[in-house]
């Protein structure tokens with residue numbers, strides 16, 4: 248029997264780690280506080296396989312996104328996960344924005360990502376419902392069904408011997424001769440020992456660090472929520488459409504899911520208490536943002552959809568921290584879905 252490892256959290260990242268470590272011969276235990284896997288941030292995102300355009304060169308986000316994207320496309324082919332290489336257009340709607348696009352092209356190139364500049368006419372020829380004065384085409388951006396991915400990771404982990412315990416919440420982690428874990432499962436308290444622990448608990452990860460890593464980067468005071476509105480009727484575009492990025496986010500963009508449904512979002516809404524309800528009064532903000540690149544939004548109904556909360560800490564990059572046989576993953580916001588297999592690879596290397 249190999250070394251034992253407990254993974255806290257069955258989102259896409261915890262499950263990606265589980266399948267990797269189970270294949271590598273570890274005795275893997277996954278605990279998830281909810282009734283089902285991947286119901287938190289892993290079910291509340293855009294489902295975009297990001298190319299690796301926006302992140303500072305050499306950051307973990309840049310490296311793991313690009314590595315993760317390639318691994319993810321291979322994984323989707325191998326295990327029949329619904330995905331599509333939709334491509335994406337980042338569109339300028341004024342000549343000033345064209346200048347921003349040119350800078351973005353250089354940032355992407357510094358990460359090894361080639362974007363193709365095209366004229367507004369060419370962009371509109373590709374997507375007749377679009378308004379643009381110029382655009383950058385990202386050929387390697389795509390979409391994925393994140394819940395099918397999570398199910399597949401679970402299956403791959405389990406066929407390699409991993410055990411998943413649902414409705415099992417970890418409450419305390421203590422570094423002793425081994426790693427001592429306290430938790431509650433089905434209303435009963437338990438205590439167990441493991442050789443290694445991966446804290447992949449998303450929004451729950453920071454709280455757990457208190458007992459073994461008090462110097463962990465702190466949590467921001469407010470939560471950065473991202474809301475989505477779905478679009479009634481036929482999807483207006485087949486390519487993903489992004490405006491030029493803003494200081495806080497990529498801007499309210501258009502995506503399509505693997506079932507062909509179009510949606511707008513996410514925005515950035517700062518909140519003090521986490522809630523996933525989508526306020527219908529945000530519709531004006533969404534219409535105003537979309538109108539700049541999609542004049543036809545006027546004729547369409549926008550329906551409040553779902554929302555997600557970005558799992559942030561006070562750090563600019565993903566935090567992947569190893570100490571005393573515990574690996575902690577903090578701040579795994581976007582592009583965490585894209586990076587999941589690359590994060591799992593890095594975790595496996597760190598365990599060795």
Ligand SMILES: Cc1cc2nc3c(=O)[nH]c(=O)nc-3n(C[C@H](O)[C@H](O)[C@H](O)COP(=O)(O)OP(=O)(O)OC[C@H]3O[C@@H](n4cnc5c(N)ncnc54)[C@H](O)[C@@H]3O)c2cc1C
Nearest residue numbers: 256258260280289292293295417449451473555583584585
């Ligand atoms: C609005 C939004 C849009 C996004 N869009 C994209 C995108 O298009 N592309 C992309 O690549 N990324 C995107 N992301 C990021 C991506 O969704 C996340 O990086 C990814 O889902 C994180 O997965 P995770 O497994 O770390 O976290 P989670 O999915 O949150 O999983 C953590 C799990 O841990 C469990 N847990 C917590 N505490 C405990 C405990 N004490 N004991 C047991 N279990 C516990 C939770 O129940 C949860 O299931 C987006 C994120 C947001 C918020």
